[in-house]
Amino acid sequence: MSFPFFKPSRPKTPQEVTKAIKDSLMALDIKTISEVKSLEKAMEEVEKNFVAMRCMLSGDGEIEPNVDQVLQLALEISKEDVISLLIHKLPDLGWEARKDLVHCWSILLKQQMDSRYFCVEYIENHMELLDFLVACYDNKEIALHCGNMLRECIKFPTLAQYMLNSGSFVLFFKFVELPTFDVASDAFSTFKDLLTKHGTLVSEYLTAHYDEFFDMYEKLLTSSNYVTRRQSLKLLSDFLLEPPNSNIMKRYILEVRFLKIMMTLLKDSSKNIQISAFHIFKVFVANPNKPREIKIILAKNHEKLVDLLRNLSVRGSEDEEFEEEKELIIKEIELVSRLQILKC
Structure with missing residues (x-):
């Protein structure tokens, strides 16, 4: 018994892949219920063409992508307005097609020739x-x-x-x-x-x-x-x-309202938020050109602020540096408070 000789199908060119993607995406435009079967077929075509695009851009696991083909595909997709279709049709795509598109997107954007990024x-x-x-x-x-x-x-x-x-x-x-x-x-x-x-x-x-x-x-x-x-x-x-x-x-750091926000966050129930707030709060305090309004608020609240800071600590290798910063900020708050009292 003899078997017919099957010739393997010729790989598609970047131009052919681009045209196939464009045609299948445009076929997703249906207006009536009677076209549902056509839509299903179009969706299958889109998924098949996206797989072809992905293989051309990143290989199939056995064959590495051809650099010239990758570049040409990016150029064709830009030239033929396929980028606009890829984005606008995103809500209509199935999960697999979306996943393939996201994978291909970063590769397409990076393609350049003579400092020109075609898709960008x-x-x-x-x-x-x-x-x-x-x-x-x-x-x-x-x-x-x-x-x-x-x-x-x-x-x-x-x-x-x-x-x-x-x-x-x-x-x-x-x-x-x-x-x-x-x-x-x-x-x-x-x-x-x-x-x-x-x-x-x-x-x-x-x-x-x-x-x-x-x-x-x-x-x-x-x-x-x-x-x-x-x-x-x-x-x-x-x-x-x-x-x-x-x-x-x-x-x-010149604005009172932002200082008040940081002071409120220093009292947050979350230790993580307290620590993060401290790293911004300290810039308000350490500012050598603090406005009078800032100094008044620090002086008026200095006892509560010092208590809060005394009870604030971090663990690990950052502990020593944090404690040093905290002590400097406490000293500055106390100095501001004393100076405000003297002015009064």
């Missing part, structure tokens, strides 16, 4: 795609996928700058307190990256939006949610004490 350039010309991804935090089915994609975008200064200055940035103050813990945590990770990845950009943003930003941030620091208070306080230390933000910090 495309997004720069269609910045509304970033607003769409941010708004997707309201959809818990795709929130984590969008978060991953956004954090990859934030690595590029032009995209991060747009996000900081976009109207959608303020949505993060809502998203970090969403009732779904995983989504809120993911939103906070993206929020943190925006405020810590590009120091100079953040400094420029905070300078231009100082009052608006810190009014909103105050609500996070005083939230009834323990996780929100703890995370936002730690993040405040992370970006406020960075060298590019020195002028922002100098302005922040």
Whole structure:
């Protein structure tokens, strides 16, 4: 008995993979119930084409990706407006397709030739795609996928700058307190990256939006949610004490309302929050140019503050340094108090 000779199918080119992805994504547009079967078939095609994209970009475990093909695929996907489709169709995709897309997304963004990042350039010309991804935090089915994609975008200064200055940035103050813990945590990770990845950009943003930003941030620091208070306080230390933000910090530590917030957090029931609050509170106290209003509050509350600080301690290798800092701050508070009494 003879068997027919089967010739293995020819691997698709980057152009063919791109066309197949585009056609299958566009086929997801159905308007009537009668087209449900067509939709199922289109979804299968999307998943099959995403697997092909993933294999071309990162190999299949046995064969390494071809560098030229990876570059060409990124170029084709940008040229054919597939990036826009990938983002806008995200809510319609199945779980496997979303997972493959997130995996491919970071690889696509990194592809460059002659210092040109094809996919990043495309997004720069269609910045509304970033607003769409941010708004997707309201959809818990795709929130984590969008978060991953956004954090990859934030690595590029032009995209991060747009996000900081976009109207959608303020949505993060809502998203970090969403009732779904995983989504809120993911939103906070993206929020943190925006405020810590590009120091100079953040400094420029905070300078231009100082009052608006810190009014909103105050609500996070005083939230009834323990996780929100703890995370936002730690993040405040992370970006406020960075060298590019020195002028922002100098302005922040002149304001009585922010000192009062730190004093309240020093009394928090959580030891972790107390410790984090101390590291910002100490900057108010150590400031050699403390305004009169700050000195009056420190003097009026010096006994309670000293008691709080005496009872505050950390464990481990940081203990000695922490105790030294604490003693210096206590001495400064007592000195301020004595000087205020003499003035009276």
